[in-house]
Amino acid sequence: MTDKPAAFTACGGCAARRLNLCAGMQRMANAPVPASSGRALVQSILARRVICGPREWSEFVYVICTGWAMVSTALADGRRQVLSFLLPGEIDSMASLFEPRFGRTIEAITEVHYRKFRREEMQNAVFSNPDLLRTLGELCSAERTHADNLALDLGRRTADERIARLILDLSKRLAQHGMMDGQMMDFPLRQRQIADATGLTAVHVSRVLNEFQRSALIRIGERRLTILDASGLRRLAEA
Amino acid sequence: MTDKPAAFTACGGCAARRLNLCAGMQRMANAPVPASSGRALVQSILARRVICGPREWSEFVYVICTGWAMVSTALADGRRQVLSFLLPGEIDSMASLFEPRFGRTIEAITEVHYRKFRREEMQNAVFSNPDLLRTLGELCSAERTHADNLALDLGRRTADERIARLILDLSKRLAQHGMMDGQMMDFPLRQRQIADATGLTAVHVSRVLNEFQRSALIRIGERRLTILDASGLRRLAEA
């Protein structure tokens, strides 16, 4: 829970596109903390810690600055569905700009630096700036597309397809952030988390991932993933 | 494709809540067509017809006035996922207020009367009225909740749970529209459509539905559904 303005250089430069906070909002993310807000709004949190719990009424909107986070919902009996992984510059949902989002948990996957904006201030900023308003629309639209694809994945695609698509989606988003090292990327996800994102079990994820490695599609190790055969992977995913 | 202002009385009175267009927008739905728009914006369409195709660039936002419609995405090989069923007063997605929604098909399930608003006019109306703006936020939030639940259903719930929940969700929404007749409701859905909404096959939907009937939870016939044992159904759904 320390102030770390230095950490923000990481989100300054990237040309965010899809679920990301685009230019306008990124500017906000990097802006100095408004004098009006009486507390430091920049936070850092350890891997695996909860950033915002499902029953927490929060007056803040959270923006990831560095690291990976995830958003999930869960059932009383422990079944859990990951709704999205958040990369730097991303927000848990446009909807949280309007109302606190009950039932969703945001947690850190790696160590995360994030920034909290008072919902009200953020709303005012957005609604008073036509530029930001347009951005809002685009993000809303992108978010909807993401939700649609998730439903299509979970409802209609096979395990292989879902996992291939997850890998490709992450690599694409990381590339947009300039976070790909050739075909290699950071890959801090646990198989359990992949399972909860794809509606599978961890055991099955393990089998599929190993099958992918045996077929020389990808290579995983040291918490990093290399795409060896992008077109093969895409063929699997596009089905 | 005829003008049918009379049809709108049906959407005038209901206290819309979740995905519905609430008070403010309902007022818009019932307002006279702006003189500026050079064509009749009220349409009627037969059951099973497509209202807006997946590749169609539409400058309109569609609001259902009477009847049931559905929104879906599909894969090239025919696999299809229904994203939501639309009841009177509902809009396909808040996001369509900002951008045309490619990849989604809106089709009529029953005969449908719907209204088209020019996206731009609707945007202007919403952004110039703080009341509508608040409504927008609520709807955005409700829509996100719906999407989250859909993912949780498809990824983590059993067939029985999904189907029980679909029935309860529809009955709840119909009740909000004053469209329940005691425990009885219109139920124009084909099993194929239920299957595509729940990520199952039509054959399996048939089995589950019959099992529900054998257990005296529900009763289906004549395109109507009666909930015989609401608490039993809820117990199944809540898992």
Next chain:
DNA sequence: CGGATAGTTGAGTTATCTCAAATGCAGTGG
């Protein structure tokens, strides 16, 4: 170093799917 967490692998199970045939029902055209 030691305990906890994460990943692998095998064997057996099951929810759901596929295929297929039989029946019902609705709309069409003669």
Next chain:
DNA sequence: CCACTGCATTTGAGATAACTCAACTATCCG
């Protein structure tokens, strides 16, 4: 009005993708 065609539903039988359980190993973290 009826035969005809096409869709929707039901039901059975068998197949399979993904799951569960369980044991083992590897990796991480304090």
